[in-house]
Amino acid sequence: MRIRATVAAVSGAIVLSALAVPAAQADEGRSWTPEPGFTSVQPKLGDKTKQGFGATAKAAAPKITSAVVNAGKPIVVGTTAKKTVSFSATATADAGVGGVAAFIWTGKSVDDKDSFGFGPNGKSISCKAVSATTTTCKGTITLDPSEMINSDATSWRVGASAVTEEGEEFDSESVSKVRVQRFSKLTVNASPEPVKKGKTITVTGKLTRANWDTGTYKGYTQQPVKLQFKKKGAKSYTTVKTVKTSSTGTLKTTVKASADGTWRYSFAGTPSTPAVSATGDYVDVK
Structure with missing residues (x-):
């Protein structure tokens, strides 16, 4: 899996235009797909004096300082529904930063053919120069x-991935982490309704979660x-007992x-759900 960033300068503003990710998980038919609006145009150097970006005698190595997805x-x-979440990424370089964008992935490394991930939506990205050397960009990533x-x-x-004002690309494959989970549903039904005091109430329900292998919800x-x-x-609710789900x-x-009142089931969740x-x-x- 390869990650590559490209940016473009628009009307003198520093705006990240694209982050293309061409490689994929071919054996499972999954791939990085560039979003509409992605380009491969490198930024023009421009007049640093007018933009306030002064050169230094000895430039430090460009660096991604932060990248957060879905506010952590x-x-x-x-x-079935695609999930779009926000990201915020910041990079610094003595030459000034033209743009920076976050991506998410899972696997051994970004170079491993079995790794998989999603890049940013090109048209969603907006950037702001925090200083002459630092830029923060915000945008969205859509999971399918x-x-x-x-x-x-x-x-x-x-x-x-980011690019300096001079067109030098730099990146970091692991700046932070974010957990991805399978959506869960939980139902309850208490009967009979109404019921005489002291009689038995039967409480049924079902816990299901998204099964991405089949595109359905399974218990x-x-x-x-x-x-x-x-x-x-x-x-507030009080816990009466704990019940385990069936097969x-x-x-x-x-x-x-x-007494009169409301019954419900409540699931605490797991790392995957x-x-x-x-x-x-x-x-x-x-």
Whole structure:
């Protein structure tokens, strides 16, 4: 997998135009696809004096100083809808920075043929010169679940590529990390409704999560899920017991009816799957 950055100067402003990523995971049919608006035009040097970028006697090596995707929070992806998240990246160079953009990837290294990732949306990127030597750019990255597999639910590396005002490209393949997770769903149903005080309430539900291998939602098996109750008039839920999902992700347990209130299941989440709570089901106790 190869990462390469190109930028263009537009109306005298420093704007990142593209970051092309041509290599891919060919054996699984997955690939880096340049977004519309990407170019391969190198920036013109221009007049540094007018832009306030003064040359130094001895230039330090250009450096990516930060790159953060989705504000550092996990990226949760479903089965069909593409997920677009923001990024912010900063680079510094004595010659001035023409632009910088982040990309995300998972695998052994960016040069490994089995690594996989997504680059920035070219038209989304905007840049601001923080100083004569430092520029911060913001933009978006779109993840497509149709190109992903279940093992992609892991911690991804955030890299960045940049170019100086003189056209020198530089990058870092691992500036920070971001977790990618499989979207989860949780249901609940408490019955009968209404119910006599002291009688048995049966609470069923199901925990499912995105299966990127099949493009569907499948039950998340053998997972501990909390059964919670919020008494009528109360502000918060209280955990009553913990129930494990079945081999198909279903949940079922019984409790005694004691008071009017709302029942729900709540899942704490795992590294590959985000936490989720079911919409509560109110039961009237007579």
